[in-house]
Amino acid sequence: MKIDKLLKRYRIEHGKHFRLKDHDPADTHGLGSELKPQAKKLLADGVKELSLLQDVLAAQDRWGLLLIFQAMDAAGKDGTIKHVMSGVNPQGVDVSSFKAPSAEELHHGYLWRCMKCVPGRGRIGIFNRSYYEEVLVVRIHPEILESQKLPKPLVTKHIWQERFEDIGNFEHYLARNGIAVVKFFLHLSKKEQRRRFMGRLDTPDKNWKFSTFDVKERQFWDEYQEAYEDMIRHTASEHAPWYVVPADNKWFTRLVVAEAVVDALKAMNLKYPKVSGEQKAALAEARQQLENE
Ligand code: ATP
Ligand code: MG
Numbered sequence: 001m002k003i004d005k006l007l008k009r010y011r012i013e014h015g016k017h018f019r020l021k022d023h024d025p026a027d028t029h030g031l032g033s034e035l036k037p038q039a040k041k042l043l044a045d046g047v048k049e050l051s052l053l054q055d056v057l058a059a060q061d062r063w064g065l066l067l068i069f070q071a072m073d074a075a076g077k078d079g080t081i082k083h084v085m086s087g088v089n090p091q092g093v094d095v096s097s098f099k100a101p102s103a104e105e106l107h108h109g110y111l112w113r114c115m116k117c118v119p120g121r122g123r124i125g126i127f128n129r130s131y132y133e134e135v136l137v138v139r140i141h142p143e144i145l146e147s148q149k150l151p152k153p154l155v156t157k158h159i160w161q162e163r164f165e166d167i168g169n170f171e172h173y174l175a176r177n178g179i180a181v182v183k184f185f186l187h188l189s190k191k192e193q194r195r196r197f198m199g200r201l202d203t204p205d206k207n208w209k210f211s212t213f214d215v216k217e218r219q220f221w222d223e224y225q226e227a228y229e230d231m232i233r234h235t236a237s238e239h240a241p242w243y244v245v246p247a248d249n250k251w252f253t254r255l256v257v258a259e260a261v262v263d264a265l266k267a268m269n270l271k272y273p274k275v276s277g278e279q280k281a282a283l284a285e286a287r288q289q290l291e292n293e
Helices: 003-010 033-060 077-084 131-135 142-146 159-176 190-202 204-209 212-218 221-235 250-266 277-291
Strands: 064-071 093-097 124-128 179-187 242-246
Touching: 003 242, 003 250, 033 077, 033 250, 064 077, 064 131, 064 250, 077 124, 077 179, 077 250, 131 159, 131 221, 159 179, 159 221, 179 221, 179 250, 190 204, 190 212, 221 242, 242 250
Parallel strands: 064 124, 064 179, 093 124, 179 242
Antiparallel strands: none
């Protein structure tokens, strides 16, 4: 299987003509379930490669990588993050989850809480939800926007377009500072969400995952799909692409995400720092000292 071809299909860099309905949540790139073992092996290879690349990322200490995950409930954000990052050194990764903002967070602009969590050089940062909620849940529930304490004259019908622009500029700023941004929308079907919710109800050990709130949110399914589409149309860019990842089959979701992360790290053309002549001499001296013990 050609991995670059696999990725290309799901990567959106120019959103102008993007339509969500052109993307099938059940798509597996023609890989039938008979090829699942092969896909598992590919995922394992991807995870291994990721771990090797992360080591160079940290050693070189120039680039950083921010991975953003957005999705409807039960699309598999948590499981994907867990599997894809399973091989990496935990000391080099930070995962931040963004829930409804606290009173303190509401006192600031909406990027404030996220800015503090952007990864530094040499590190990978993962956002489990992000400032994109500001054009999703907030757009669908006007009462949330009202609770944001914004001065009235600033809340106009242009607010979503303004947010798209500000987010785009922020991501451009990060890219220009060496922090690459890659965004994932795990694209789940309504039918599969229902099946997963049912699974949470049927299995006692999964009951804790079930939230009646999620079922309420499901009633806004169409509004969410429209908001996601509009978000991708306005915020996909070459320096911060969206991946629209089919999410009805977890094994496939994980494979695409792992390959996309590997691809992003490879694009940095990472190299271990070169040891200077002076440093080499110091290393030789240290060796001598150890040998003389
Ligand atoms: P899981 O349910 O798997 O634990 P989750 O990401 O769904 O993970 P929740 O504890 O359910 O976590 O809460 C996240 C909720 O917070 C979502 O409903 C999301 O829409 C909401 N949220 C996130 N950011 C904002 C925001 N800026 N304003 C309002 N609500 C937000
Ligand atoms: Mg939830």
